[in-house]
Amino acid sequence: MLRGLAGDGAAHAQLLGALAGHLRAYFSRRGAEADAEDLVQETLLAIHLKRDTYDVRQPFTPWAYAVGRYKLLDHFRRRGVRRAVPLEDAGVLLASDNPEEGAVRRDLDRLLGELPPRQRALVEDVKLAGHSIEEAARRQGFTPGAAKVAVHRSLQKLAGLVRS
Amino acid sequence: MRTRDLVALLAEDTGPAGPRPFAPRLLAAAAAGAAISIAILAAWLGFRPLAPAMHSPSYWMKTAYTLLLTAAALAASVRLARPGGRLGAALLLGVVTVGWLAMMAGQETMRAPPGAMAHLWLGDTWRVCPFRILALAAPILAVVLWAMRRAAPTRPALAGAAAGLLAGAIGATVYGLYCEEASAAFVVAWYSLGVAACAAIGAAVGARLLRW
Numbered sequence: 296m297l298r299g300l301a302g303d304g305a306a307h308a309q310l311l312g313a314l315a316g317h318l319r320a321y322f323s324r325r326g327a328e329a330d331a332e333d334l335v336q337e338t339l340l341a342i343h344l345k346r347d348t349y350d351v352r353q354p355f356t357p358w359a360y361a362v363g364r365y366k367l368l369d370h371f372r373r374r375g376v377r378r379a380v381p382l383e384d385a386g387v388l389l390a391s392d393n394p395e396e397g398a399v400r401r402d403l404d405r406l407l408g409e410l411p412p413r414q415r416a417l418v419e420d421v422k423l424a425g426h427s428i429e430e431a432a433r434r435q436g437f438t439p440g441a442a443k444v445a446v447h448r449s450l451q452k453l454a455g456l457v458r459s
Numbered sequence: 460m461r462t463r464d465l466v467a468l469l470a471e472d473t474g475p476a477g478p479r480p481f482a483p484r485l486l487a488a489a490a491a492g493a494a495i496s497i498a499i500l501a502a503w504l505g506f507r508p509l510a511p512a513m514h515s516p517s518y519w520m521k522t523a524y525t526l527l528l529t530a531a532a533l534a535a536s537v538r539l540a541r542p543g544g545r546l547g548a549a550l551l552l553g554v555v556t557v558g559w560l561a562m563m564a565g566q567e568t569m570r571a572p573p574g575a576m577a578h579l580w581l582g583d584t585w586r587v588c589p590f591r592i593l594a595l596a597a598p599i600l601a602v603v604l605w606a607m608r609r610a611a612p613t614r615p616a617l618a619g620a621a622a623g624l625l626a627g628a629i630g631a632t633v634y635g636l637y638c639e640e641a642s643a644a645f646v647v648a649w650y651s652l653g654v655a656a657c658a659a660i661g662a663a664v665g666a667r668l669l670r671w
Contacts, residue, residue, distance in 0.1 A: 304470040336462055345611040361543035396461060
Protein backbone atom coordinates (compact mmCIF):
# COMPACT_ATOMS: atom_id res chain seq x y z
CA MET A 296 0.00 0.00 0.00
CA LEU A 297 2.76 2.40 0.91
CA ARG A 298 4.54 1.87 -2.41
CA GLY A 299 1.23 2.17 -4.22
CA LEU A 300 0.58 5.50 -2.50
CA ALA A 301 4.00 6.66 -3.60
CA GLY A 302 2.98 6.05 -7.22
CA ASP A 303 4.31 2.51 -7.80
CA GLY A 304 1.67 1.11 -10.15
CA ALA A 305 2.92 -2.48 -10.04
CA ALA A 306 2.82 -2.59 -6.25
CA HIS A 307 -0.62 -1.00 -6.31
CA ALA A 308 -1.89 -3.66 -8.75
CA GLN A 309 -0.41 -6.43 -6.62
CA LEU A 310 -2.12 -5.09 -3.51
CA LEU A 311 -5.51 -4.65 -5.21
CA GLY A 312 -5.25 -8.10 -6.76
CA ALA A 313 -4.60 -9.69 -3.37
CA LEU A 314 -7.38 -7.68 -1.78
CA ALA A 315 -9.81 -8.84 -4.47
CA GLY A 316 -9.36 -12.45 -3.33
CA HIS A 317 -9.86 -11.63 0.32
CA LEU A 318 -12.88 -9.45 -0.37
CA ARG A 319 -14.48 -12.08 -2.60
CA ALA A 320 -14.32 -14.60 0.25
CA TYR A 321 -15.56 -11.97 2.73
CA PHE A 322 -18.62 -10.99 0.68
CA SER A 323 -19.49 -14.63 -0.13
CA ARG A 324 -19.41 -15.57 3.52
CA ARG A 325 -21.54 -12.61 4.44
CA GLY A 326 -24.53 -13.62 2.40
CA ALA A 327 -23.89 -11.72 -0.79
CA GLU A 328 -22.65 -14.64 -2.93
CA ALA A 329 -24.55 -13.64 -6.02
CA ASP A 330 -23.29 -10.08 -5.99
CA ALA A 331 -19.86 -10.77 -4.56
CA GLU A 332 -17.94 -9.91 -7.72
CA ASP A 333 -19.81 -6.62 -8.17
CA LEU A 334 -19.10 -5.74 -4.56
CA VAL A 335 -15.43 -6.64 -4.98
CA GLN A 336 -15.16 -4.28 -7.93
CA GLU A 337 -17.08 -1.54 -6.18
CA THR A 338 -14.90 -1.86 -3.09
CA LEU A 339 -11.64 -1.90 -5.08
CA LEU A 340 -12.78 1.24 -6.87
CA ALA A 341 -13.63 2.88 -3.53
CA ILE A 342 -10.36 1.82 -1.91
CA HIS A 343 -8.51 3.19 -4.89
CA LEU A 344 -10.34 6.53 -4.98
CA LYS A 345 -10.31 7.03 -1.20
CA ARG A 346 -6.78 5.79 -0.63
CA ASP A 347 -5.75 9.26 0.50
CA THR A 348 -7.87 8.78 3.63
CA TYR A 349 -5.66 5.90 4.77
CA ASP A 350 -3.44 7.01 7.64
CA VAL A 351 -0.04 5.38 7.11
CA ARG A 352 0.50 5.10 10.87
CA GLN A 353 -2.51 2.78 11.20
CA PRO A 354 -2.65 -0.89 10.18
CA PHE A 355 -3.92 -1.33 6.64
CA THR A 356 -6.16 -4.39 6.97
CA PRO A 357 -8.80 -2.87 9.32
CA TRP A 358 -8.99 0.18 7.07
CA ALA A 359 -9.55 -1.91 3.94
CA TYR A 360 -12.11 -4.13 5.64
CA ALA A 361 -13.95 -1.13 7.03
CA VAL A 362 -14.41 0.01 3.44
CA GLY A 363 -15.53 -3.49 2.41
CA ARG A 364 -17.93 -3.72 5.32
CA TYR A 365 -19.34 -0.30 4.50
CA LYS A 366 -19.93 -1.36 0.88
CA LEU A 367 -21.59 -4.58 2.05
CA LEU A 368 -23.93 -2.76 4.46
CA ASP A 369 -24.69 -0.21 1.76
CA HIS A 370 -25.52 -3.11 -0.56
CA PHE A 371 -27.87 -4.67 2.01
CA ARG A 372 -29.45 -1.31 2.69
CA ARG A 373 -30.21 -0.84 -0.98
CA ARG A 374 -31.61 -4.36 -1.09
CA GLY A 375 -33.66 -3.70 2.02
CA VAL A 376 -31.94 -6.43 4.02
CA ARG A 377 -30.77 -5.62 7.51
CA ARG A 378 -27.81 -7.55 8.84
CA ALA A 379 -25.20 -6.77 11.42
CA VAL A 380 -21.62 -7.46 10.40
CA PRO A 381 -19.20 -7.08 13.27
CA LEU A 382 -15.93 -5.61 12.07
CA GLU A 383 -14.05 -7.70 14.62
CA ASP A 384 -14.83 -10.88 12.69
CA ALA A 385 -13.28 -9.59 9.51
CA GLY A 386 -9.72 -10.55 10.40
CA VAL A 387 -10.57 -14.26 10.57
CA LEU A 388 -11.49 -14.27 6.92
CA LEU A 389 -8.03 -13.22 5.89
CA ALA A 390 -7.01 -16.86 6.16
CA SER A 391 -9.31 -18.08 3.43
CA ASP A 392 -9.19 -16.08 0.27
CA ASN A 393 -10.66 -17.27 -2.95
CA PRO A 394 -8.64 -16.44 -6.05
CA GLU A 395 -11.32 -17.56 -8.51
CA GLU A 396 -13.26 -14.71 -10.04
CA GLY A 397 -17.02 -14.98 -9.83
CA ALA A 398 -19.47 -13.75 -12.42
CA VAL A 399 -20.27 -10.06 -12.56
CA ARG A 400 -23.89 -9.03 -12.66
CA ARG A 401 -23.60 -5.33 -13.13
CA ASP A 402 -21.12 -5.06 -15.91
CA LEU A 403 -18.76 -2.12 -15.54
CA ASP A 404 -18.29 -2.17 -19.32
CA ARG A 405 -21.91 -1.16 -19.68
CA LEU A 406 -21.38 1.71 -17.24
CA LEU A 407 -18.31 2.75 -19.19
CA GLY A 408 -20.73 3.45 -22.04
CA GLU A 409 -22.11 6.37 -20.07
CA LEU A 410 -18.81 8.21 -20.00
CA PRO A 411 -18.06 10.93 -22.56
CA PRO A 412 -16.71 9.28 -25.77
CA ARG A 413 -13.11 10.50 -25.55
CA GLN A 414 -12.77 9.47 -21.92
CA ARG A 415 -14.29 6.11 -22.71
CA ALA A 416 -11.93 5.50 -25.61
CA LEU A 417 -8.99 6.35 -23.39
CA VAL A 418 -10.12 4.07 -20.57
CA GLU A 419 -10.80 1.19 -22.94
CA ASP A 420 -7.40 1.58 -24.52
CA VAL A 421 -5.80 1.27 -21.10
CA LYS A 422 -8.07 -1.54 -19.97
CA LEU A 423 -8.60 -3.73 -23.04
CA ALA A 424 -5.51 -3.23 -25.09
CA GLY A 425 -3.30 -3.17 -22.03
CA HIS A 426 -1.62 0.06 -23.08
CA SER A 427 0.05 2.22 -20.49
CA ILE A 428 -1.56 5.60 -19.94
CA GLU A 429 1.19 7.28 -21.94
CA GLU A 430 0.58 5.08 -25.00
CA ALA A 431 -3.17 5.41 -24.75
CA ALA A 432 -2.83 9.17 -24.44
CA ARG A 433 -0.78 9.30 -27.63
CA ARG A 434 -3.32 7.18 -29.48
CA GLN A 435 -6.28 9.28 -28.37
CA GLY A 436 -4.56 12.64 -28.72
CA PHE A 437 -4.31 13.54 -25.03
CA THR A 438 -1.25 14.99 -23.39
CA PRO A 439 -0.01 12.52 -20.74
CA GLY A 440 -1.02 14.86 -17.91
CA ALA A 441 -4.50 15.42 -19.32
CA ALA A 442 -4.89 11.68 -19.87
CA LYS A 443 -4.11 10.95 -16.24
CA VAL A 444 -6.68 13.48 -15.12
CA ALA A 445 -9.22 12.09 -17.60
CA VAL A 446 -8.71 8.53 -16.39
CA HIS A 447 -9.03 9.63 -12.78
CA ARG A 448 -12.23 11.56 -13.54
CA SER A 449 -13.60 8.55 -15.41
CA LEU A 450 -12.98 6.33 -12.39
CA GLN A 451 -14.74 8.80 -10.11
CA LYS A 452 -17.67 8.97 -12.50
CA LEU A 453 -17.71 5.18 -12.67
CA ALA A 454 -17.81 4.93 -8.87
CA GLY A 455 -20.81 7.27 -8.89
CA LEU A 456 -22.56 5.20 -11.58
CA VAL A 457 -21.94 1.98 -9.67
CA ARG A 458 -23.83 3.37 -6.69
CA SER A 459 -26.89 4.57 -8.55
CA MET B 460 -15.35 -6.11 -16.98
CA ARG B 461 -13.28 -8.69 -15.16
CA THR B 462 -11.86 -7.74 -11.81
CA ARG B 463 -8.36 -8.39 -13.13
CA ASP B 464 -8.89 -5.75 -15.82
CA LEU B 465 -10.24 -3.30 -13.29
CA VAL B 466 -7.16 -3.79 -11.12
CA ALA B 467 -4.92 -3.15 -14.13
CA LEU B 468 -6.90 -0.03 -14.94
CA LEU B 469 -6.70 1.27 -11.37
CA ALA B 470 -2.97 0.61 -11.28
CA GLU B 471 -2.55 3.00 -14.21
CA ASP B 472 -4.25 5.78 -12.24
CA THR B 473 -1.45 6.42 -9.79
CA GLY B 474 -1.40 10.15 -9.56
CA PRO B 475 -0.04 11.75 -6.44
CA ALA B 476 -2.32 10.38 -3.73
CA GLY B 477 -0.23 10.76 -0.64
CA PRO B 478 -2.33 10.72 2.50
CA ARG B 479 -4.08 14.05 2.78
CA PRO B 480 -4.74 14.62 6.46
CA PHE B 481 -8.39 15.43 6.99
CA ALA B 482 -7.95 17.41 10.23
CA PRO B 483 -6.50 20.60 8.67
CA ARG B 484 -9.19 20.63 6.01
CA LEU B 485 -11.91 20.19 8.63
CA LEU B 486 -10.41 22.99 10.73
CA ALA B 487 -10.34 25.29 7.70
CA ALA B 488 -13.97 24.45 6.94
CA ALA B 489 -15.00 25.04 10.56
CA ALA B 490 -13.16 28.37 10.65
CA ALA B 491 -14.80 29.49 7.40
CA GLY B 492 -18.20 28.49 8.77
CA ALA B 493 -17.55 30.36 12.03
CA ALA B 494 -16.64 33.50 10.08
CA ILE B 495 -19.91 33.33 8.13
CA SER B 496 -21.81 32.75 11.35
CA ILE B 497 -20.18 35.75 13.08
CA ALA B 498 -21.02 37.93 10.07
CA ILE B 499 -24.65 36.80 10.28
CA LEU B 500 -24.77 37.56 14.02
CA ALA B 501 -23.30 41.03 13.42
CA ALA B 502 -25.93 41.84 10.79
CA TRP B 503 -28.83 40.23 12.66
CA LEU B 504 -28.60 40.66 16.44
CA GLY B 505 -25.31 42.50 16.98
CA PHE B 506 -22.93 41.80 19.86
CA ARG B 507 -23.33 42.24 23.58
CA PRO B 508 -20.93 44.80 25.12
CA LEU B 509 -17.80 42.72 24.94
CA ALA B 510 -15.51 44.50 27.42
CA PRO B 511 -17.65 43.68 30.49
CA ALA B 512 -18.19 40.17 29.14
CA MET B 513 -14.46 39.53 29.22
CA HIS B 514 -14.52 40.15 32.99
CA SER B 515 -17.62 38.11 33.70
CA PRO B 516 -17.15 34.55 34.95
CA SER B 517 -20.51 33.54 33.50
CA TYR B 518 -19.38 34.48 30.00
CA TRP B 519 -16.27 32.35 30.35
CA MET B 520 -18.20 29.45 31.83
CA LYS B 521 -20.54 29.53 28.87
CA THR B 522 -17.74 29.88 26.36
CA ALA B 523 -15.67 27.15 28.00
CA TYR B 524 -18.68 24.85 27.69
CA THR B 525 -19.26 25.48 24.01
CA LEU B 526 -15.54 25.42 23.18
CA LEU B 527 -15.06 22.08 24.97
CA LEU B 528 -18.02 20.71 23.02
CA THR B 529 -16.38 22.07 19.86
CA ALA B 530 -13.16 20.24 20.71
CA ALA B 531 -15.01 16.98 21.37
CA ALA B 532 -16.93 17.33 18.11
CA LEU B 533 -13.77 18.09 16.15
CA ALA B 534 -12.08 14.98 17.49
CA ALA B 535 -15.18 12.88 16.79
CA SER B 536 -15.51 14.23 13.24
CA VAL B 537 -11.87 13.55 12.39
CA ARG B 538 -12.10 10.00 13.72
CA LEU B 539 -15.40 9.17 12.03
CA ALA B 540 -14.35 10.62 8.69
CA ARG B 541 -12.10 7.67 7.91
CA PRO B 542 -12.87 3.99 7.53
CA GLY B 543 -12.62 2.07 10.78
CA GLY B 544 -12.44 5.19 12.96
CA ARG B 545 -13.79 4.95 16.50
CA LEU B 546 -15.13 7.63 18.83
CA GLY B 547 -12.97 6.79 21.84
CA ALA B 548 -11.79 9.79 23.82
CA ALA B 549 -13.97 12.23 21.87
CA LEU B 550 -17.10 10.72 23.37
CA LEU B 551 -15.60 10.86 26.86
CA LEU B 552 -14.74 14.55 26.48
CA GLY B 553 -18.27 15.35 25.34
CA VAL B 554 -19.88 13.46 28.21
CA VAL B 555 -17.56 14.98 30.82
CA THR B 556 -18.23 18.50 29.46
CA VAL B 557 -21.99 18.15 29.68
CA GLY B 558 -21.68 16.48 33.09
CA TRP B 559 -19.54 19.34 34.39
CA LEU B 560 -22.05 22.04 33.42
CA ALA B 561 -24.97 19.95 34.66
CA MET B 562 -23.26 19.79 38.06
CA MET B 563 -22.76 23.57 38.06
CA ALA B 564 -26.45 23.95 37.20
CA GLY B 565 -27.37 21.63 40.07
CA GLN B 566 -25.33 23.65 42.54
CA GLU B 567 -26.94 26.89 41.32
CA THR B 568 -30.37 25.38 41.68
CA MET B 569 -29.75 24.28 45.27
CA ARG B 570 -28.37 27.66 46.28
CA ALA B 571 -31.12 29.66 44.58
CA PRO B 572 -33.94 31.19 46.65
CA PRO B 573 -37.27 29.46 45.91
CA GLY B 574 -38.72 32.31 43.87
CA ALA B 575 -35.70 32.57 41.56
CA MET B 576 -35.86 29.01 40.27
CA ALA B 577 -37.89 29.69 37.14
CA HIS B 578 -35.70 32.57 36.05
CA LEU B 579 -32.59 30.52 36.68
CA TRP B 580 -33.68 27.82 34.24
CA LEU B 581 -35.72 29.84 31.75
CA GLY B 582 -33.93 33.21 31.73
CA ASP B 583 -35.58 35.78 29.49
CA THR B 584 -34.90 34.17 26.15
CA TRP B 585 -35.50 30.42 26.43
CA ARG B 586 -38.09 30.46 23.70
CA VAL B 587 -35.73 31.81 21.06
CA CYS B 588 -32.32 30.60 22.20
CA PRO B 589 -32.26 27.09 20.60
CA PHE B 590 -33.64 28.42 17.32
CA ARG B 591 -31.11 31.22 17.13
CA ILE B 592 -28.28 28.77 17.78
CA LEU B 593 -29.65 26.53 15.06
CA ALA B 594 -29.83 29.44 12.61
CA LEU B 595 -26.25 30.47 13.38
CA ALA B 596 -25.08 26.86 13.06
CA ALA B 597 -26.77 26.14 9.71
CA PRO B 598 -24.08 27.69 7.47
CA ILE B 599 -21.36 26.00 9.51
CA LEU B 600 -23.09 22.64 9.10
CA ALA B 601 -23.23 23.12 5.34
CA VAL B 602 -19.49 23.88 5.09
CA VAL B 603 -18.45 21.07 7.45
CA LEU B 604 -20.60 18.45 5.69
CA TRP B 605 -19.20 19.59 2.37
CA ALA B 606 -15.68 19.04 3.68
CA MET B 607 -16.64 15.65 5.07
CA ARG B 608 -18.07 14.49 1.77
CA ARG B 609 -14.55 14.37 0.42
CA ALA B 610 -13.44 12.06 3.24
CA ALA B 611 -14.70 8.49 3.65
CA PRO B 612 -17.03 8.05 6.64
CA THR B 613 -18.15 4.44 6.94
CA ARG B 614 -20.90 5.36 9.42
CA PRO B 615 -22.55 8.25 7.58
CA ALA B 616 -25.29 9.00 10.12
CA LEU B 617 -22.89 9.04 13.06
CA ALA B 618 -20.37 11.12 11.11
CA GLY B 619 -23.19 13.50 10.21
CA ALA B 620 -24.15 13.77 13.87
CA ALA B 621 -20.54 14.64 14.75
CA ALA B 622 -20.54 17.29 12.03
CA GLY B 623 -23.84 18.62 13.40
CA LEU B 624 -22.46 18.69 16.93
CA LEU B 625 -19.44 20.60 15.66
CA ALA B 626 -21.59 23.13 13.80
CA GLY B 627 -23.95 23.48 16.76
CA ALA B 628 -21.14 23.98 19.27
CA ILE B 629 -19.49 26.66 17.13
CA GLY B 630 -22.89 28.26 16.50
CA ALA B 631 -23.49 28.33 20.27
CA THR B 632 -20.06 29.89 20.86
CA VAL B 633 -20.92 32.60 18.33
CA TYR B 634 -24.34 33.13 19.91
CA GLY B 635 -22.59 33.65 23.24
CA LEU B 636 -21.18 36.86 21.77
CA TYR B 637 -24.73 38.22 21.82
CA CYS B 638 -26.64 36.37 24.52
CA GLU B 639 -26.40 37.75 28.07
CA GLU B 640 -27.99 34.85 29.90
CA ALA B 641 -25.64 34.06 32.75
CA SER B 642 -26.82 30.92 34.55
CA ALA B 643 -25.31 27.47 34.04
CA ALA B 644 -28.83 26.05 34.25
CA PHE B 645 -29.95 28.11 31.26
CA VAL B 646 -26.91 27.15 29.20
CA VAL B 647 -27.04 23.45 29.99
CA ALA B 648 -30.72 23.34 29.08
CA TRP B 649 -31.25 25.65 26.11
CA TYR B 650 -27.81 25.94 24.54
CA SER B 651 -27.54 22.16 24.71
CA LEU B 652 -30.96 21.81 23.11
CA GLY B 653 -29.93 23.98 20.17
CA VAL B 654 -26.66 22.04 19.77
CA ALA B 655 -28.42 18.67 20.06
CA ALA B 656 -31.02 19.71 17.47
CA CYS B 657 -28.19 20.60 15.12
CA ALA B 658 -26.55 17.19 15.73
CA ALA B 659 -29.86 15.47 14.97
CA ILE B 660 -30.21 17.40 11.71
CA GLY B 661 -26.59 16.53 10.90
CA ALA B 662 -27.32 12.84 11.43
CA ALA B 663 -30.39 12.92 9.21
CA VAL B 664 -28.66 14.87 6.43
CA GLY B 665 -25.40 12.94 6.81
CA ALA B 666 -27.11 9.58 6.38
CA ARG B 667 -28.04 10.68 2.87
CA LEU B 668 -25.33 13.12 1.90
CA LEU B 669 -22.23 11.32 3.17
CA ARG B 670 -22.59 8.16 1.11
CA TRP B 671 -19.83 7.24 -1.27
